[in-house]
Amino acid sequence: MNPEQCYSIINPQFKPFKHQRECWRLIQEEGAGFCLSSGTGSGKTESVGIPAIFLDKRLVMVYPTRSLIEDQVSRFEKYCMTLVEAKKVLSKTVAYDTGDMQYGKQIKSFEGKPSLERIKGRLRFRQRYQPGKIQIIGAGQKKRVDVNDIVPEIENIINSLPGFIIEVVYGQKRINVIPKEKRQIITETTKKHLYGADIILTTLDMFLYRFFGYGERKWNLLFPYRLYMGTQARKQLVICFDEAHLYDEVSFTNFMNLVGTFVGADIKVVVMSATLPKPLLDMLEKRYDLEVVNGMELSGEKSFRVIKSNNRKNEIVGLVKKSLEERIIIVRNTVKQAFGTYQKLKSISKNSLYLYHGRMFPKIRTRHYESLKKKDEKSEPYILVTTNAIEVGCDLNSTLLITDYCNPDQLLQRMGRCARKKDTKGKCILLGTNFQTDDSFLRLPEAYNYQTYQKLITAGDFTADEIRATITPHLRREELTDALFQFHYSYVYEFDVMRSELHDSGILATRSWTPSFKVFWVKEQTAFDTIEKFVGTKSVEEILKDILLHNRTPLRIPIDYCILHESEEAIDWKKVKMLPVTDSSSPVGYNRQTTINPYQTELYLFLFDNTFPNHNPKLGLIRLPHFFTVKRRGLITTLQASKRYFINSEWDRKIRYLDISKKSLSVL
Template structure:
């Protein structure tokens, strides 16, 4: 049963009426258009961009693929789409509607009929759906993996088939959040899909001009500034639309292992400004500093304080986020959340107070969107602490002095993000190796160019970095799922000078450095010993602490201090390698040096040379 725009928003989303942005997107998606859909939707955080695309797609019974930059953001969206699909099924009696969550090594399917959740045929982990269903939510990395048909050989070809021929709407949320190689793949993917007739929507709140220019073929719907923003402001009057900004300069310099003045000031501001019946978010740039702030405050705030960062296990992140949402659902819900940037992108939280370590302007705007998100909190405030941004955490160069001046100009006043937008800096990089590999894979999968077969058979696609990652875990459960697992870049586990790599005790069950490969005969993943000279791109690397466990791991703190596992990285011509010695066995894991002058792809995959000169990459 197809509904008109007002009925659809009321019955599916529970909104009284759609806002001007949602009405405009509804018309773009539902009207007959021989040219297809190609939208770049700009809207402020909390303005309803997700519903703007989801409601017309669900109502028109179009398959919607929602692509997000991170797994944590996918976790955040599950409850949101469950509500939409449950409501939709209430008004379409007898129709089965489904939600697929496709991340990492797991793909989950949920079914709804007549306003209720139904058991999934074959179980939630059944892979029979293979990209069928009403809504699919996934990450960019996993979508690229599916787009090129990687995975179990007997089934993986079905994903490209259904992406190409079953006419989905493919929506990329937080489109501004990709950098370097990730942006190269993102741009290449969007343009390839659009040029091949796929319906595409990009959604963003803070996309810098350098990125906007790369998508000039798309129709821009701008409701974040200018006339569009005024239309949104005129549409509805909110009781408390603003929040005050306070900037406190404080040094970020460390003295040996002591925390910086900025971190100590953040702790002091948290104690001073926290109120028992309010919600507060504190964002810190590094995991180590965030864990320090949490440990300094947890005895005072007891059951009301939570820690959230990227080195917590996925299960713990989901648990923490569920607790936060539970508090937000209460009339006087309260929490104190200590987080890194892992929480800033797209998560639907609504705090009274945000305290943030100084960060780049685009990230500050994103974090500000978690404060007074629904514009109903009186006296909401943002406190920015710091006189500089850590070099590893910023893209700013020339604009940083102007940025600090603007924060001081707004000190004590209502926060206005518009002057910050021109100060955003994003460095666009070019890597012909990544671009050529993307094109070769596309030609093989979609045009049957057999000369590129070897690249595909080796399972190689560089999605974010030339540096491979490693999974840290502590055994497996009875279903073969990894316990207490996280994934980090392999260099994060290098051993500093004057330290020794961690060793496992003799007799530790199931421990050590391994690689996770797919057994084609038994159709399951299994762990094998890493070779003496191992290609870091051909298999998932894994370090299992086994029954010994990792003494620095705490379930609530996560992997704050990562283990020392490798010596390196050690240069070796066009490559780098990480070395690990375990008893009598030596393992060397090599990967391409991204800064090398000349790289040949046949060193990676065995055939088909791809050469990039340094001047072409710069």
């Protein structure tokens, strides 16, 4: 089939654009790969995803952040379901891998009773280590049945339905039967995927861990084999780095090393973004022979103006009151600013008001995004207050965008959420012509030409290319990260046993040398007593099952976010507890040393806070817990906290880590 026929199967109204047909050709033919530089809303994901699915490639989509994966996974599952439904393939498998959450979902056609018998056989096999009845949800009821009775129970439900999707979740021993017109599909979800899927969605952090054989005790080397070592696997593999403009310093060093490694191994590489700087495009083209594909600007007509205001919050309220029948996106530079604006707007609109930021629980974020998408498709009004979490990957089409003054690449991404579709109209309003005191940390004079940028936005008449020209990326490698990558590579792929001790240590910087907390929000303060009681007798994984949590998937917070500022009072130690762990699956894996090495230790933070502004966990973590004192000496940063902030600690404890921050950069 040609590209036009394949795209029409996914959507009968879909005709591929010129850049999408060019991407199809480059994926189909031999070659190092390509860079796709195309505007927001121009179908970059479809440019790679649809050819890979139809050409039977194994596609790895690597994203800078977890929130981006949450927004994309349903899209790929929908494509695969459409393909299976059209009988073009027997099955497709999509894997989701962020470390804290991973699963593989196989999507295949329903073949009558034999399909149900296969499911029964797999569930019976699992009964040996996961005994108990199976929960069946469908036809408005829930039942727990013996594994031998699931076939007639499911048949009773589907016999009355014209179409359905049978969802089997093996880890939870649950089967959902969902009515769907004209569909007869089975999806089977397992926790382990081991990179055996057709489409893998992951982050740069997790991708590096898998590439170097971390993550699974028994099956570590399956990841490198399926990614890189297997000759046949290389031919079918396409590795796509989406939103590549977001990489800097440590992550940029790892990104460039991965691109060079894969191109050298004849694995096809794709680099995508709407705001790829020209110097980076030139370097990727000349150094790695990646062909540059320039896409189209397919968005609608936008007007742009700047409002100078000393009270941005009140200015936003005034603008919103005049536009309640529009689809409004308000982008603030910090979570605190976004929450304040959200609180201010609650009296204006409750039913259609949303808050969306990076410190919300993933399930809540996904729920909000899906609700917004439905309103978007029906052209219903809404008000979304958000942060830079909405800048990339979110396919929303607002009619009014209000944004804080921000950096050039951020402005392009934010404007891409307004009049996103062709033949639509929208208004973009920029508040201010400089950063405020509490978001001044965003100002990076070495990365942007602010003088030219401010002239362009003040005039209000500019092109995307003119804004991109004000971005001056620092294409530099961070030396220590670079060396660490090469050492790990030599051990895993060149069998250099001299590096075994380093690899066994697990030290690997992915995005930053600043470590992070796994944050769990507990429902009751008594949860701290439960944790203290079982430390040393149960693993962290077992303890988490015994305490009431608002979030089963942890939030990730850099530990330097918890540093105590001058003249600030530390959070009450009764509201927060830390737990350093070297092995979360072992009861003896707790780190009891006075000075903690965070590169060999997982840092858990358990939070109990029901006071404003953290009074509603559904709104996310608004106020961060501050309790660390800090000392900096050269490249070493030391954080110290009282023993009262630690679980079962007899001493005050220190966390010592590297603070590279541009001190050891070398020009490429």
